[in-house]
Amino acid sequence: MAAVLPLLPERHRTAPRPALLWALGAAAVAACVVTAALASVNEELYQPALRVLLVWWVTLPYIFAGIVAWRRRPDSFFGPLMILAGFITQLSILQWTSQPLFNTVGQLCDLLVAAVWLHVFLAYPTGRLAGRAERVVVIVGYAAAVGLQVVILMLGGFNDLHVLTVVKRQTAAEAVQNLQLITLSALALIGVGLLWWRWRSLPRWQRRRPAQILINCFSLSLVMLAALMLAGALQLPGFEIIRLATFAVAGLAPLAFLAGLLDARLAKAGVGELLVQLRADPTPDLRELLAHALRDPTLSLIYWLPQYGSWADKDGNPATLPEPDSGRRITLVEQDGEPVAALVYDATLGEEPELLEAVSAAAGIALENGRLEAELRARLQELQGSRSRVVEAQQNERRRLERNLHDGAQQRLVALALELGLLAEKANSDPATQDRLQRARSEVSESLDELRDIARGLHPAVVSGHGLAVALESLVAATPLEVQLNTDGLPRLSEPLEVAAYYVVSESLTNAAKHAQAKRVTVDVGVTDGTLIAEIVDNGIGGADSERGTGLRGLADRVEALNGRLRVWSAAGSGTRVRAEIPCG
Amino acid sequence: MRVAIAEDSVLLREGVAQLLTDAGIEVTARCGTADELLTRVAADPPDAVIVDIRMPPTHPDEGMQAALTIRKKYPDIGVLVLSQYVEVGLAMRLLADSAEGAGYLLKDRVSEVKEFIAALRRVADGGSALDPTIVSTMLKRRRSSDPLDSLTPREREVLELMATGASNAGIAESMVITQRAAEKYVSTIFTKLGIPASGSESRRVLAVLLFLRS
Numbered sequence: 152m153a154a155v156l157p158l159l160p161e162r163h164r165t166a167p168r169p170a171l172l173w174a175l176g177a178a179a180v181a182a183c184v185v186t187a188a189l190a191s192v193n194e195e196l197y198q199p200a201l202r203v204l205l206v207w208w209v210t211l212p213y214i215f216a217g218i219v220a221w222r223r224r225p226d227s228f229f230g231p232l233m234i235l236a237g238f239i240t241q242l243s244i245l246q247w248t249s250q251p252l253f254n255t256v257g258q259l260c261d262l263l264v265a266a267v268w269l270h271v272f273l274a275y276p277t278g279r280l281a282g283r284a285e286r287v288v289v290i291v292g293y294a295a296a297v298g299l300q301v302v303i304l305m306l307g308g309f310n311d312l313h314v315l316t317v318v319k320r321q322t323a324a325e326a327v328q329n330l331q332l333i334t335l336s337a338l339a340l341i342g343v344g345l346l347w348w349r350w351r352s353l354p355r356w357q358r359r360r361p362a363q364i365l366i367n368c369f370s371l372s373l374v375m376l377a378a379l380m381l382a383g384a385l386q387l388p389g390f391e392i393i394r395l396a397t398f399a400v401a402g403l404a405p406l407a408f409l410a411g412l413l414d415a416r417l418a419k420a421g422v423g424e425l426l427v428q429l430r431a432d433p434t435p436d437l438r439e440l441l442a443h444a445l446r447d448p449t450l451s452l453i454y455w456l457p458q459y460g461s462w463a464d465k466d467g468n469p470a471t472l473p474e475p476d477s478g479r480r481i482t483l484v485e486q487d488g489e490p491v492a493a494l495v496y497d498a499t500l501g502e503e504p505e506l507l508e509a510v511s512a513a514a515g516i517a518l519e520n521g522r523l524e525a526e527l528r529a530r531l532q533e534l535q536g537s538r539s540r541v542v543e544a545q546q547n548e549r550r551r552l553e554r555n556l557h558d559g560a561q562q563r564l565v566a567l568a569l570e571l572g573l574l575a576e577k578a579n580s581d582p583a584t585q586d587r588l589q590r591a592r593s594e595v596s597e598s599l600d601e602l603r604d605i606a607r608g609l610h611p612a613v614v615s616g617h618g619l620a621v622a623l624e625s626l627v628a629a630t631p632l633e634v635q636l637n638t639d640g641l642p643r644l645s646e647p648l649e650v651a652a653y654y655v656v657s658e659s660l661t662n663a664a665k666h667a668q669a670k671r672v673t674v675d676v677g678v679t680d681g682t683l684i685a686e687i688v689d690n691g692i693g694g695a696d697s698e699r700g701t702g703l704r705g706l707a708d709r710v711e712a713l714n715g716r717l718r719v720w721s722a723a724g725s726g727t728r729v730r731a732e733i734p735c736g
Numbered sequence: 737m738r739v740a741i742a743e744d745s746v747l748l749r750e751g752v753a754q755l756l757t758d759a760g761i762e763v764t765a766r767c768g769t770a771d772e773l774l775t776r777v778a779a780d781p782p783d784a785v786i787v788d789i790r791m792p793p794t795h796p797d798e799g800m801q802a803a804l805t806i807r808k809k810y811p812d813i814g815v816l817v818l819s820q821y822v823e824v825g826l827a828m829r830l831l832a833d834s835a836e837g838a839g840y841l842l843k844d845r846v847s848e849v850k851e852f853i854a855a856l857r858r859v860a861d862g863g864s865a866l867d868p869t870i871v872s873t874m875l876k877r878r879r880s881s882d883p884l885d886s887l888t889p890r891e892r893e894v895l896e897l898m899a900t901g902a903s904n905a906g907i908a909e910s911m912v913i914t915q916r917a918a919e920k921y922v923s924t925i926f927t928k929l930g931i932p933a934s935g936s937e938s939r940r941v942l943a944v945l946l947f948l949r950s
Contacts, residue, residue, distance in 0.1 A: 562748055565745075565847070569847045573754065573849060603820060613821065613825070613826070616797045617797050620825070622825060624823075628874055629873050
């Protein structure tokens with residue numbers, strides 16, 4: 152059960168090719184070698200061995216954690232972002248060369264490292280910047296890191312090795328550099344604030360996850376970064392020590408990110424809860440539970456009905472899979488290669504395939520049950536529809552027959568009776584002939600009576616012709632019981648509705664007279680809130696059974712075919728109450 | 737007497753026209769639809785109209801609507817409604833305000849030529865004609881403490897005739913009694929049922945119907 156097969160693979164970024172990842176790893180190692188080489192040839196470098204180690208310490212974890220994250224979470228931008236951060240750190244090392252162009256690139260990347268780190272922290276875990284504030288902070292960060300750096304270099308800042316010097320204004324360059332450092336340190340502090348605020352808004356259990364706590368700890372390296380840059384700007388003593396500490400912490404941060412990204416506890420907590428709930432309630436609101444377990448309140452659950460070859464919701468109503476560009480993602484739950492259900496969820500959940508897989512697996516049996524239930528409901532609807540059609544077709548056929556009788560045989564027989572009557576009038580001279588003609592005439596009249604009964608049994612033409620109220624008045628008049636009829640304010644309704652209500656009253660009156668030994672009956676028919684309600688109450692012996700009596704069963708069929716409901720209360724000894732409710736719409 | 741006919745079946749329409757002509761009644765219009773009848777009645781008002789209640793293929797109660805219209809617009813024209821089925825509900829609708837100049841009979845009553853002509857003349861003269869089936873149906877109803885139970889079989893017979901619109905003379909003739917005896921029966925029945933005796937024969941039709949319906 153529960154092989155999880157994501158649909159619409161084009162919406163998922165495919166995992167990077169191993170060759171690319173190997174190449175990136177090799178490049179990282181090569182860059183480290185280059186770093187060492189650059190340090191060895193640069194005679195001005197202060198504590199070269201320590202500097203090299205620091206660079207390795209920072210870049211390698213970023214690049215290798217990035218490679219692992221990219222492979223395991225191909226949907227997340229976070230892996231590539233970490234790799235980028237690592238390589239930018241490496242690029243900044245180019246400022247150690249005296250080759251003008253490389254030196255310029257290195258100088259440009261010097262503070263870009265700080266901006267990228269800020270970006271990495273704020274983009275965890277999706278690799279995308281979730282809010283407007285985050286985006287602003289990161290964009291301003293890049294602008295300050297690169298844009299102001301260009302200005303400084305153009306003013307001839309830092310040294311003479313780069314190629315960007317336009318004018319030599321040492322004081323101005325230093326002022327801009329101070330502005331740059333203070334801006335970046337402020338942004339780093341704002342970043343810490345944003346991270347704290349985001350952490351506050353997490354659900355309690357997520358806040359306490361060890362990986363999250365680890366990440367919080369390392370967020371403090373942003374504070375250290377801020378301190379480092381302030382120290383640089385204000386030329387405080389101990390700059391080198393702060394740099395050492397900042398880089399030491401920053402180099403460990405990628406490991407915390409990786410741990411957070413791959414944390415399986417997240418999935419397990421939700422899945423465990425789901426299993427407990429499924430055990431407690433065998434017929435749960437599955438969508439609700441899955442939405443909770445997957446932390447996506449917008450989750451929807453649809454089932455595949457193989458018999459219909461279509462998707463349906465839990466009530467068996469036809470459903471469709473969302474369009475590819477709707478921001479929704481689909482995971483198909485399959486069994487034996489056949490789809491069972493589809494989870495439709497917010498696209499950001501796609502970052503956690505293990506969670507989806509675990510949840511789908513845990514809900515496997517329940518999903519299968521849900522599917523069966525949806526199928527049952529779909530079939531029920533179909534049955535309901537076909538019953539309506541059968542009742543309607545039967546109704547139409549009966550009406551057609553009644554009309555044919557009325558317009559055909561009955562008219563002809565009346566004409567025949569009339570002809571015989573006229574002949575009898577004229578055959579004055581011959582009493583025997585007259586007598587025979589009169590007898591033939593009354594024979595035809597009796598046939599007409601019988602035909603009339605048949606026609607009336609086929610279809611109550613008076614209902615369609617003159618409405619339920621008139622028809623019920625006739626019906627009540629012909630009932631050998633004391634009947635209190637109330638049809639006040641009853642409007643004309645659609646024919647199927649009127650005919651159904653007519654049959655309900657007619658059958659109930661017949662039952663009351665024939666079986667219930669009733670003396671008095673009240674009949675109330677009216678429309679309340681768009682529902683036709685017909686209620687027939689007698690004072691007979693009760694004991695009617697809607698399941699056994701074919702009459703009542705037939706009535707229920709008629710009423711239910713119109714999406715109505717027929718209820719019968721008939722306790723022995725306390726009369727019978729029949730109530731039909733049929734929606735008028 | 738001048739009569740207009742509305743009946744969609746040609747066979748029947750011509751048959752009835754023949755019947756009327758044979759009885760010396762002038763047929764002023766032979767119509768196939770209710771609309772045609774209304775037009776012809778407006779152009780040349782007859783003494784009475786004979787209307788089929790249900791004239792397909794249009795609305796199934798077009799004939800009834802035409803009958804009600806004529807009764808409202810031309811109170812002097814007698815309206816005799818014919819139908820394949822007689823419905824108490826429709827009778828009450830037709831006679832809602834008064835039974836004067838109104839009749840409602842089963843279609844095959846036309847074959848009982850003499851009775852039919854008599855009923856038609858009664859309606860044209862402002863009297864009533866109600867199909868006996870309706871009256872007998874209504875009489876079958878059970879009521880708690882039913883005053884009908886206090887009637888003798890002969891009185892019941894008189895009540896039925898009275899309800900169909902028969903005059904005292906008609907009752908006398910049907911029951912083979914004198915007209916005085918018939919009158920006496922009528923007043924006894926009214927007393928027993930608690931219906932105020934009213935002069936007009938068609939007014940008492942409605943009174944009896946309303947009593948039976950209650």
